[in-house]
Amino acid sequence: MSFERRRSGAVNGKLKSGGTCYILSVKHCLGNKGPIAEFSRWPKIFWRKLKASSHKDLGDRMKQNRINQNVETQPASDVDKGKKRRKTSSAPTSETSNACQVDWGNLHYDVILHIFQYLPLVDRAYASSVCRTWNEVFHMPELWRRFEFELNQPATSYLKSTHPDLIQQIIKKHADHLQYVSFKVDSSTESAEAACDILSQLVNCSIKTLGLISTARPSFMNLSKSRFVSALTVVFVNSKSLSSIKIDDTPVDDPSLKVLVANNSDTLKLLKMSSCPHVSPAGILCVADQCYGLRELALNYYLLSDELLLALSSEKHVHLEHLRIDVVSENPGQTQFHSIKKSSWDALVRHSPKVNIVMYFFLYEEEFDPFFRDETPVTHIYFGRAVSKEMLGRIGMNCPRLIELVVCANGLQPLDDELIRIAERCKNLTAMGLGECEVSCSAFVEFVKMCGGRLTQLSIMEEVLIPDQKYNLEQIHWEVSKYLGRVWFPDMMPTW
Amino acid sequence: METHSIHWFRKGLRLHDNPALREALRGANTIHCVYILDPWFAGSSNVGVNRWRFLLHCLEDLDARLLELNSRLFVIRGQPADVFPRLFKEWNINRLTFEYDSEPYGKERDAAIKKLASEAGVEVIVKISHTLYDLDKIIELNGGQPPLTYKRFQTLISQLDSPEPPVETISEGKLGKCTVLVLDDHNEKYGVPSLEELGFDTEGLDCAVWPGGETEALTRLERHLERKAWVANFERPRMNAFSLLASPTGLSPYLRFGCLSCRLFYFKLTDLYKKIKKTDSPPLSLYGQLLWREFFYTAATNNPCFDKMEGNPICVRIPWDKNPVSLAKWAEGKTGYPWIDAIMTQLRQEGWIHHLARHAVACFLTRGDLWISWEEGMKVFEELLLDADWSVNAGSWMWLSCSSFFQQFFHCYCPVGFGRRTDLNGDYVRRYLPILKGFPAKYIYDPWNAPDSVQVAAKCIIGVHYPKPMVIHAEASRLNIERMKQIYQQLSRYRGLGLLASVPSNQNGNGGTIYSMGDQISENNGIVQSHTGGMTMGKRELEHDTTVGDDVESLGQKIRRHCDGNNEDKQDLNLVSY
DSSP: OOHHHHHHHHHOHHHHHHHHHHHHHHHHHHTTOSOOSOOTTHHHHHHHHHHHOOHHHHHHHHHHHHHHHHHHHSOHHHHHHHHHHHHTTTSOOHHHHHHHHSOGGGSOHHHHHHHHTTSOHHHHHHHHTTOHHHHHHHTOGGGGSEEEEEEOOTTTBSSOOOOHHHHHHIIIIIGGGOOEEEEEEOSOHHHHHHHHHHHHHOOSOOOSEEEEEESSSOOGGGSOHHHHHHHHHHHHHHOTTOOEEEOTTSOOOHHHHHHHHHHHTTTOOEEEOTTOTTOOHHHHHHHHHHOTTOOEEEEEGGGOOHHHHHHHTSTTSOOOOEEEEEEEOSSTTTOOOOOOOHHHHHHHHHHOTTOEEEEEEEOOGGGOTTTTSSOOOOOEEEEEEEEOHHHHHHHHHHOTTOOEEEEEEEOSSOOHHHHHHHHHHOTTOOEEEEEEOOEEHHHHHHHHHHHGGGOOEEEEBGGGEEOOSSOOHHHHHHHHHHHHTSOOOOBOOOOO | OOOEEEEEESSOOOSTTOHHHHHHHTTOSEEEEEEEEOHHHHHHSSOOHHHHHHHHHHHHHHHHHHHHTTOOEEEEESOHHHHHHHHHHHTTOOEEEEEOOOSHHHHHHHHHHHHHHHHTTOEEEEEOOSSSSOHHHHHHHTTTSOOOSHHHHHHHHHHSOOOOOOOOOOOHHHHTTOBOOOOTTHHHHHSOOOTTTTTOOOTTOOOOSSOOSHHHHHHHHHHHHHHHHHHTOOSOOOOOTGGGSOOTTOOHHHHHHTSSOHHHHHHHHHHHHHHHHOOSOOOGGGGHHHHHHHHHHHHHTTOTTTTOSTTOTTSOOOOOBOOHHHHHHHHTTOSSOHHHHHHHHHHHHHSOOOHHHHHHHHHIIIIITTOBOHHHHHHHHHHHOTTOOHHHHHHHHHHHTTSSSOOOTTOOOOTTHHHHHHOTTOHHHHHHOGGGTTSOGGGTTOGGGSOHHHHHHTTOOBTTTBOOOSSOHHHHHHHHHHHHHHHHHHHHTOOSSOSGGGSOOOTTSSSOOOSOOHHHHHHHTTSOOOTTSSOOOOSOSSOOOGGGGGGGOOHHHHHHHHHHHHHHOGGGOSOOOO
16 A cells, blocks of 8 residues: 555545545544434445445535535535636645645554544444545444444334445454444344344354344244353353343353353343343353453343342452342233342342342332332332332331332322332432322422432422322422422423 | 405414404405415325315315305415415405414424515515414423423413413404405306315215314314313313214314314303302313424424434434334234224224324323334325324324423333223224124134134134234233333433333423433442343443543433433443443
């Protein structure tokens, strides 16, 4: 790659105007002001670009880009100016002559690399067609550490997929550079299969972060367990330094977790596996027993055991930062929930005093019995279905570490006493959300008065608040705002 | 010079508070009141038979009222752009008047007609009377952007003068010396068409629950006010089993078609409030129903993509599922959830459902259970709902699906519990789903949980006579809340554990800051705090931390950034990292 060749490239008028424009877009990006135009269509353009890469084509497209930018960021008169400027680009105005003096092709690799890091893939692809240096920078490993594969089918999704050619290029050229990889799949089985296909080709990789994300109905669950597990274990076996894994709603099983532990026990820090029905309490216990660096764990309640909490509290184990527990039942009365001993919770909090324990409940009212009978160190609670008044009473009694409470629905009895008790006893509470519940306006004002300004999040549906002798809805906005020290309104829904 | 006017009716199908029509009459020698419809389009359009029937009622009523004034309504078959040049010539027209239409499609159509008119030497007079305010003024007051929260909207209009009072009703005196040449073959040429003529099969069509027309609208307004006066309570009534049913005081379809002037309603309400409460300053909440409508008109007026997710700058891109089978079950009331199915049946039969019932079915279709795009739901409402206006319909769907306007997404309605709380006895369900008549109240909202003996006694076996529930609500809402959280965390760049804090606030001043997220951001910046769901990045290699500029970032940028997805904003991808 000779200096001359690069220069001769830069003398080309069309290219130059493209170059100027390109720098414009960099400026916008750095300034975090302007959007980069036309992402939605990028894969097509990108590939046409990479394949055809004719200079004229590039120049024209760059112009197009520039017009878009002008329209977006400048008043109309400037657009006109911009057009004129391009027409007369051979006659040097102050701006174009500046651009002439800079040899863009001769910038140092590091500088280009630095700039490229702020650019979306589509712009990097444009830029890579400018000259060899830029093209080489385009392929530098630093720019391929992170990738999100989007796999959607036209029949099931409104969103586009990552272009298959790009996927092939990445597998061929950049697989060993990938470190942070995620797959977003729609609800079709084909998409989940495509994700597994890619996974099983990632043989020479050293992935640190792997996320399998279902954007609609979880489609990994449609795959046969063996198909899924064999693809997943390719990554488990070949990447010896996995640290973060998100595999919620997948058919992962105990043996594959064993493979994970056998290869990555020193590095694993985060494991999210909510709603993985093929994992047993013993399977997760094996992870906790051997991965001493585990700091974040998400799982379903049926996997939670006293042994697991004790394993996470062992001396060798680092402090746990987050524990997320989903408590789900599909048919009322059919799931019997066990309880966790207070001593196990105590051991966990003694070992990891700052641990956040997040519990999401999707239960029928009658299934709540085993929960919160004793003091529980939970910090965030979300009740996704109706929860009884009695249960909320227990929260006030037994959850002193509570930070956030969200109640989607409750029966028809007002929650006045329960709220007051929560305000009294949950001294860390900073966020509260109430959906289909009822609270009298007086009790609510009292609750806010007791909590005061520490309530940074307070989201209450307007229908929740029942006017009484003391306050109507208009007045409650003033009262609550007064005690919070900021303007507050209940959440409203359109009356339409 | 003689003046020959056409008043073009579109919405605003009334003689009271019709400023454009008054302009048509001012000093005119002749006037033609026209309504243009395309019979071919009628049959093939997405609008259902109930809505067409309502419109035809309105036109019949208008024709009858004009006849009382010795005039007639001219219903012209065709498209406005084809029709007007011909009419201008035929009737020797030099003045055209119509009511201002704020919606992007309407504005485009009207601009074309204005051009045609000016080419034909016809003066065009346009008056605002479908909305309380001049929407452009609201937008101007907000710095050129439409307000995106209702609170912000309320703040803006409280800074504006009160709406203009309604103008005087057109009466015989007003028609004055203005004559209309009505030919003998008027009914054949210009009469209001029948549903059959528009290609609808009317066999077995029930009598209209909501009869259209200005006469009916004014009667209802009186009833509405009498009832309010009697109750002497101006707060929003709490929902109960009774409010689910079509009420003879309901006004929304009449406001939609302009059989009732929103300004007349506004001033009558004000007078009544002042009289009863003996105060001079009614609260804004008094006008809730009118202001919500106004809010969505304002949000939509400059946004031709307001009814779409793609290309709509205020709509969050959500990876909705495409699922025609599930959509059809919802639209036809066959979800297996009696509460949802009863509402959809009422909608199909009668053309109106209570606003909380709308929330229930909209939530169920989108973020609550089925995860299907709000656009699909909006189209079904457009077909069935009498008061579905383009702006209000699309805006409400975006609101209810949490696709815009910064909603708390945890407010999901339970398709069992919500019904039970509203109508414990289940009579509403039995009324619209007679097949479930035999179920006791205990099981009416979840009949699949009824023991076999109860199902047999009710003569309705679930899975045979009535469908089993198409989704498991607990499971669907678990998945969907995760999904919404992931999307919102990305939008707000919130990295904490809280669910509530992941809804972005709108800090650029055009929305009013309701949720403060600043403190969470600074606490958690750079540390992985990703437990509750969306995986977020903490330590970033090689990447630029753009959260610094967050507070100056506009809403549009937030949404766009989100839309840009994978390629644009790597540093904010939902990846786990250590």
